[in-house]
Amino acid sequence: MTEPHTSTELAMRKLREAILSGELLPGDKLHQDRLADTLGISRTPLRAALTTLAQTGLVTYESNRGFAVREFSFDEVAGAFAVRAELEAMACRLAAGRMTETANQHLARLVAEGDRLLEPGQLLPDKLGEYRQMNVDFHTTVMQLSGNPWITSFVQSLHNVPAASDRVIMWRDFRVIERSHDDHRRIAHALALGQGERASAIMREHITFALEHLHLQLQLYPQDFLRVPVFDKPVKGRTGGRSKRTNP
Amino acid sequence: MTEPHTSTELAMRKLREAILSGELLPGDKLHQDRLADTLGISRTPLRAALTTLAQTGLVTYESNRGFAVREFSFDEVAGAFAVRAELEAMACRLAAGRMTETANQHLARLVAEGDRLLEPGQLLPDKLGEYRQMNVDFHTTVMQLSGNPWITSFVQSLHNVPAASDRVIMWRDFRVIERSHDDHRRIAHALALGQGERASAIMREHITFALEHLHLQLQLYPQDFLRVPVFDKPVKGRTGGRSKRTNP
DNA sequence: ACCCCGGGGTATGGATACATTTCTTGCCAA
DNA sequence: TTGGCAAGAAATGTATCCATACCCCGGGGT
Incomplete structure (x- = not known):
């Protein structure tokens, strides 16, 4: 991955x-002004x-009204999973x-990696990052093996939907993780x-099960991953904010 | 569709x-400079x-090297059709x-519209625009009825792939058009x-058949729709061994 | 001859200044 | 009090200017 030499990519x-x-x-x-100031860049790259x-779908845009962080309804999240499944x-x-033989080996290696991480009988917190990466790699690998770049591209987009991403792994139940990893083994x-x-x-x-499980977890611990304030936008007053540089 | 009263949308x-x-x-x-001049706007909105x-995929971009019209291989076009089909x-x-009842009526209306356009026993050239629009509307309607916005969104993206779009209708064989329209009828x-x-x-x-037909047409009349020069890119011979990636 | 190296022209990236639109707020009238 | 209106404030959209990176071409070393 190329590092962002350009301010745009950094932003x-x-x-x-x-x-x-x-x-x-x-x-x-x-x-725009405040964000640009915060990031230390000008409005153009921002x-x-x-x-x-x-375009990616993370934020919305309206002419002359600016950008805002996009809100996702649960139906949209569910729809994202459904399309991913398909x-x-x-x-x-x-x-x-x-x-091919190398493809087999690649998948086998990822499965073995998962075996190693789950070997202790639990998913240790400091191993979560590795496991997450392995999970993403497995799915990405399969999609790339399909030879159809659109699949990879679209699923990549769906990973930008909060809580619909492979990156999100907060399964408290180890058996669920184990079962999920066993799915990988069987797929390979x-x-x-x-x-x-x-x-x-x-x-x-x-x-499909991942969605179902997410739904369940969402009902049990709503505040944990989907912070979709239904009505009360925090509206940070920022009273102490600086006034603009120029004066009338 | 809202008119673009912003230069960006116009561009x-x-x-x-x-x-x-x-x-x-x-x-x-x-x-950028030339295009901006041509369009009569400045480089910023361009x-x-x-x-x-x-992001849409119509053009490519490389840091500090600018934008270029994207080239699609036939495999990519075929892949686009495959994902569309799915x-x-x-x-x-x-x-x-x-x-719902209104949904049924909507689809029926589109089918009837097609019947009307094909009634003469051929697709008259001046009706081609209307037929194309009907075709797009039919597919869009079905996708919207699915209730999953991602489907509409992704298929929309795929329509930006040249020759993979519903907009492209250059079937010379009327029977093919008739059959295609009959598919619509049966789907409804x-x-x-x-x-x-x-x-x-x-x-x-x-x-799937649309792809197959495209493939056939492509072999018969290659110059007509896919102007993808296979090899004769004006490959600028790199005379010097100058490495293109400089050190940060 | 070939290849590497470097300088100038050119195109892109970013910052700032200006124009236009939208939002806010305070006022007035019903 | 409430509704609307208008003027000012503020944010967005656009143009222009400056900085930086790249490409091309010529020169020198091997």
């Missing part, structure tokens, strides 16, 4: 991170970054007919055998 | 049109437009369970009956 990364991490809340208005993020299942079907196995439909079915269930 | 429309119509050829470099188009088939499945029929799998299957074949 994009910072903003994306701020949004996905919850530092910026859904519905928050993205004030606007470029916002434009890109708007596309990744499709990827499995396609990949099954294109497997089926692909190695060229059994596309089988791999496809497992993948579909793998993702 | 986006003009550029998109210029690219999809073939006025700008794949691989063409998009010179760059915003180009940024958006780059997503629109999915839309049918979902829509079948959500049909199946949806009205709540037969999601059936509608889904027809839709998948409808789109």
Whole structure:
């Protein structure tokens, strides 16, 4: 990955991170002057970054009204999972007919990596990052093996939907994690055998269940991941904010 | 559709049109100064437009090297059709369970519109625009009936792939058009009956066949729609061994 | 001859200044 | 009090200017 030598990319990364991490809340208005000041850049690259993020779907845009952090309804999140399930299942079907020895090894390595991380009988907090990365890699690998770049591209977009991403792993139940990892094992196995439909079915269930589990967790611990304030926008008054530089 | 009273949107429309119509050829470099001059705007909104188009996929972008009209390989076009088939088939499945009386009427109206346009026993050239619009509307309607906004959004993206769009209708064989329209009729029929799998299957074949037909046409009349010079890019021979990536 | 290196022209990236639109607020009238 | 209106404030959209990176071409070393 190329590092951002350009201010635009830097702004994009910072903003994306701020949004996905919850530092910026859904519905928050993205004030160009203030944001530019905060990021230490001018409005030009900031606007470029916002434009890109708007296309990506992380923020919304309206003419002459500016940008705002996008809010997602649960239905939209559910829809994202549904499309992911469909596309990744499709990827499995396609990949099954294109497997090579190196592809098999690659998937096997990712499965082994997961085995290693789960070997202690629990997912240790300091291993969470690695596990998350392994998970993302597994799904990405399968999609790339499909040979259809659109699949990868669209699923990538869906990962920008908060809580719909592979990056989100907050499963408290270790058995769920274990089962999920076992899905990976079976998918890799089926692909190695060229059994596309089988791999496809497992993948579909793998993702569909993730949604179901998210839904359940959402009801149990709503505040944890989806901070979608239904009515009370915090509206940071920022009374102590500086006044503008120029005077009338 | 709202009129673009912002220069950025104007630039986006003009550029998109210029690219999809073939006025700008794949691989063409998009010179900011010259383009801005041509469009009668300054570089700032032009760059915003180009940024958006780059995210959309119509143009490519590289840091400090600018924008260029994107080139698509046939495999990419084929992949676009494959994903379209999958997503629109999915839309049918979902829509079948959500049909209402007004939805039925809407689809029926579109089918009737097609009947009217094809009634003469051929597709008259001056009716081509109307038919194309009807075709787009039909597919869009089904996707919106699915209730999953991601489907509409992604298929919309795919329409930006030259030759993968519903807008492209250059079927010389009237029977093909008639058959295609009959697919629409059957899809509407199946949806009205709540037969999601059936509608889904027809839709998948409808789109898969479109690709096959495109492939055939491409072989017969290559110069007509895909001007993808396969090899004769004006490859600028790099005389010097100058490394292109400099140290940060 | 070939290749590496460097300088100038040119194009892109970013910052600032200006124009236009929208939002806010205070006032007046019903 | 409430509703609307208008003027000012503030934010967005655009133009222009400056900085920086890249490309091309010529020169010198091997």
